[in-house]
Amino acid sequence: MEQIEFYKKIEETYKQKEKALVGTITAIEGNNNFEFDPMGTKILLRQEDRLTYPANRLKLWQMIMDNIVNVDQLMDSKFPILKKVKIDSGIEVEVYFEPVLEEPRLLIFGAGHVAKPLAKVGKMVDFTVTVMDDRQDMVSRQRYPQADELVCADFDDYLRNLQIKENDYLVIVTRGHKHDYEVLKEVIDSQAKYIGMIGSSRKVKMLFRQLRDEGVGQELIDQVYAPIGVNIASETPAEIAMSIIAEIISIRREE
Incomplete structure (x- = not known):
């Protein structure tokens, strides 16, 4: 008792x-x-x-x-x-x-090839893992048995009601520039501990330019980890996921 x-x-x-x-x-x-x-x-x-x-x-x-x-x-x-x-x-x-702390939460936007190994390794290093996508077949329990939460919703609708906390780590790996931009624009001024976005240097520069054109301050843009992950010459989805988790761990432990 x-x-x-x-x-x-x-x-x-x-x-x-x-x-x-x-x-x-x-x-x-x-x-x-x-x-x-x-x-x-x-x-x-x-x-x-x-x-x-x-x-x-x-x-x-x-x-x-x-x-x-x-x-x-x-x-x-x-x-x-x-x-x-x-x-x-x-x-x-x-x-x-x-x-006595709230468990760190890994929020993965996009449920494609990189998200799958990322969710798995995220659980291995003690994150509460949420995977969200607007495609029902992509956020099945069969694809993500380790995830704590699976969400199928429109990105804008989900973000509108999402409460981002200071112990949250956000990874943007959607299937296209449009959705990446939608998510990044909505979360860039949040209190999340980490915001990372996948993409080539060319794509990242283009989206950052678009954010500046819409009035987003450079100090917020500079806090985004993009291109995402530690540079380990990763190529496969699993390797990319490992590079992302390595970067996240380095941020998590920097204090």
Whole structure:
């Protein structure tokens, strides 16, 4: 029952968009006289009230937190951190801290040859994957068994109601310049972490020129990754997908 309540607390924290960490003791060295085995013990740490749950672990975790230098920096982390912390009586504990964050979402516009391996490898590197296209036969579960969400809709209609978040990664790989432009124009001023568009240098220059002619600022255009992907001389759809994911990972981890 306690474990269920613990994860409910994490869910509440996530929904309230509070800055928080889950700490887990993964190793301990030295003699200790704790009333319970500390190995595997977890705690929820929130920005506002720090140690919150479960209550019967607060004494141990307060000792740990009191011996961590720069707790605020730890709370600001967006990636897991493993720390060794010395506490009273010569005891050293190893703690794995995980930030409570929304899972990154990979939004793939277009369900053609590149999208298929891209969705697969996107799941492999822990993205929530959405694939959308305006062709029903292209967004079937048979083609995309790994995708979390499949959407068949007109691009403009879908984008009109789409809420893009700061942890979103957008990949534009539609079947033609017209749709690429429609999507890019709609999302270019969003808060997405990454916007990438497939295409030759000639096509990219043409679409960027069109955006400028319609009043889109150069600072927004400069944030678009196009031509998309890391330059690995990729040719096949699978190779192109790997180059895109490599670029996305580099952006995701740059902090």
